Amino acid sequence: MRHQVAKIHPADNVLVALQDLPAGTPIQWDGATITTAAAIPAKHKLALQAFEPGDSVTMYGVLVGKVRQSIPLGGLLTTANIQHATNNFDQNGSHRAEWPKPDVSQWQERTFMGYHRADGRVGTSNYWLVIPLVFCENRNIQVLEEALVNDLGYARKKSYQPQTQELIALMQAGKSVEEILQADLQSAIEAHQKPKLFPNVDGVRFLSHEGGCGGIRQDAQTLCGLLAGYITHPNVAGATVLSLGCQNAQVSMLQEEIQKRSPNFDKPLFILEQQKMGTEENLVSTALRQTFVGLMQANTAQRQPAPLSKLVIGLECGGSDGFSGISANPAVGHVSDLVVGLGGTVILSEFPELCGVEQELCDRSVDAATAQRFTELMKAYGDSAKAVGSGFDMNPSPGNIRDGLITDAMKSAGAARKGGSSPVVAVLDYPELVTKPGLNLLCTPGNDVESTTAEVGSGASVVLFTTGLGTPTGNPIAPVVKISSNTALAKRMPDIIDVNTGTVIDGEETIEQAGERILDYVIRVASGEEVAAVRHGQTDFIPWKRGVSL
Template sequence: MPDAIVLNARDTVAILPRRTDAGADPLGIGVPLPKPVAGGHKIARAEMKAGMPVIKFGQVIGTATEDIVPGTHVHTQNCVFSDHDTDYRIGVDLDAAKAAVPRMEPRTFLGYRRPGGQVGTRNYIALCATVNCSATVIRRAALEVELSGVLADFPNVDGIAAFAHGTGCGMAMDGPGFPILDRVLWGHATHPNTGAAIFVGLGCEVMQVARMRQNASETGSERFHFLTIQDTGGTRATIDAIKAKVLELLPQVNDVRREPCPASELRLALQCGGSDGLSGITANPALGIASDMLVGLGGTVILSETSEIYGAEQLLLRRVADETTAEKLIECIRWWERYTEMNGGTMDNNPSPGNKQGGLTTILEKSLGAAAKGGSTPLTAFYAYAERVTAPGFTFMDTPGYDPVSATGQIAGGAQVLCFTTGRGSAFGSKPAPTIKLATNDSLFAQMPDDMDINCGDILSAGVSLEQKGAEILDRVIAVASGEASKSEALGLGDNEFVPWQLGCVM
């Protein structure tokens, strides 16, 4: 493992891969550290005067608030958020991005083929609450079915997923929140990992079950079923009615078998949370290599968390495939600036306290590392939150950085598997699409072995190449897509991470 890591020749800081004691000379230039510095944190490798930019990844991550000499710990005490590069040179790296698509031998996974051409990696019965008022009945029904033991008789059914949430009423039908919730609910009900769906409402809410009936009538599918608490006879009667419908559906949902499907059918969601200073050095770029490989196989990857690519959007725009996608991304960034200002926040509200403890100082630094998950291939499409993802290749979906909200949108868009990098540790899972968690460092992987699927810390500690780790990640994605349980699935995570983005007035 190196004593200090320099990511770009322009960088004015280096990253320490491990805790380094006072008196050590990690830069190797005869400049001892005046005090201990934690692993993942930055030290100056060049003199910076107050007001000068601090450079990491070859990009501006902030501004020095005081004179900084080499060997000094660079963090929140002497570096602050600042303006970033907005010289949007649209498409200038597109040819290089096209050349970055690797040539791959065809690969397959064992998936569930659905009527209409969808391919699933899991097979759930979904209970979808149209409103918070029906959240308890779907959760209780799902629990009672699971406790009954009946699912053991249907080995091809992965379980009952209860998609409960805290909205659906007290909202304007012509406001921004209504179409979002509509897309989220319908996206989960029609998800390739869903074998059948039961919509449950109260009866008088804004997001009416009738809305879902209309959506279903447009598809002509027999996978969807509907009831309301008021028409069914109250809470207990509705729980019993849901359970009866589930028992009726189980044989037909179970009547499906995995079969070889091309990897081009996979849509992989990319997430990071609980990040640290090593996220942008190990797990994120390794996941970027895996993303490129999946694109080379004809598949789709979905980068999201708009508030956490802020400051790195210019890198995405350099490899955008067309002007329309570029314009959508730029307008999205401007919307987020207005949105945070309107709500009394700033785009630098992130990193979180845990991120800062792990060595990340500003959102610009975090974003530059987070964007590495998207690899190097052309950006082919931009999607609104929870919009159905149809284009192959590297795509972007507008979501908040808050992991449950972001992942809910990606899954509603059709992602069948999710990869989640973390440096501080995360207890995250998702349904109906499984989550694979990637640790950025050895100590986290050893500390949370039941939660972490892959250790990316050996990129530094054992000299494993990014290409090797990317291939390992892709292998795990295909294995999980074929039915292997991820760590979060084994722990039973995913029921409480369904969190639709709630926009607009609560009335």
């Protein structure tokens, strides 16, 4: 049964509206009746007490704002009457390595069908990469993509060209502007796809980017670290790399970063330098031959059973709403705890969206050194934002605010629930590789594509991506499972949503039940079932240049 409102934590002094509540709506709460003093849209918050300027607003049991204008009992919280605020945090809190693990007995014997690599890691996919070391090679990358993907059976994008042809025919037939706008275009938009020439290779991915030269030398080092993370990734069979020759991101730098992550690296890797090879034709023709041979080698790989302890799950959110923190994120948090309980690995990133929950994460750190690294990275990130006249408080997007996330602390407290309750075993600075089973924190921006790109570069083989507003985001090599926080979104955008947890809001299942349903789906995806982003050919890849990005 769906309720009108929800209280997230016993210490909270606000309620979340689970449905639109007109002004004057009586709410039965804790043995008393609260009458809404204004219209409260679904996902927004109403006051559980009368607030005066300077009072603290608490959600998820933490400070998420300070009142700047009086709010009556039952009143609506808005950006006009509260402002972002968080508590101070101290890295010298209590640290714990033990925690009450969830019951994982029903999952203990489950396996997924993955690609076993020589370094002991197991991939959920099998891709070949074609990578430019510098943006100067992007055109050559595009030429290779045009030459390869269609004939090899990897063209996945829809074509709307037949509809354009219909529009041209309508104009030539003398139809008016109004008639053309109202025309029902009947042509199919699905592109014809040839059978895969290499059935055991999921695709060829082309990682075009705007880096590799200019900027500062640290940018080049960081980019090479990220690219090395993709090349050595268990979802990757091998790679073709195009270098111009004179750029900051030198081949030797990439090779050093590969060795850091995989000292016994044994995958096929072809590196071509245009300034040495001469003509474009020589470069592209050689790259085509080598890539084709690499694909022949990659096609010999076979999926084999692997324990769930081999899963590495990235935790991500984008286009969040006021329900994300009470349905999709805690359901993913339960998945996180289950995976950790099974000996697997999870990665929680987006440091600007951990603002306000730092003390909890410090207290959950396994030791003082781990907590110290987290606080140092958080403070350095926050200081860099302030240095350019910004700050974490500017993180919520207009869409976030419209749908109930009106301070960054409020957004962060809900976003952090993706990390469940297990101890923090390590803190990584982008683009470091994850090496420890358990919950890892990775320093990235809140920008969902930059963060997803980083999580996969650090080793995530599947990404769980929660959204309340909807986003088509995907990744070149790791399946991105799109999880809706509300049923209305799942019905409105069914082509991009994989799992709906609006069932929690609707009162149809518990957070734990939703989490178990997600994990069951993850096992199928890790075994080769396609997610919506893969079907749509959504392969977003944006490296972070370590500047200020919220």
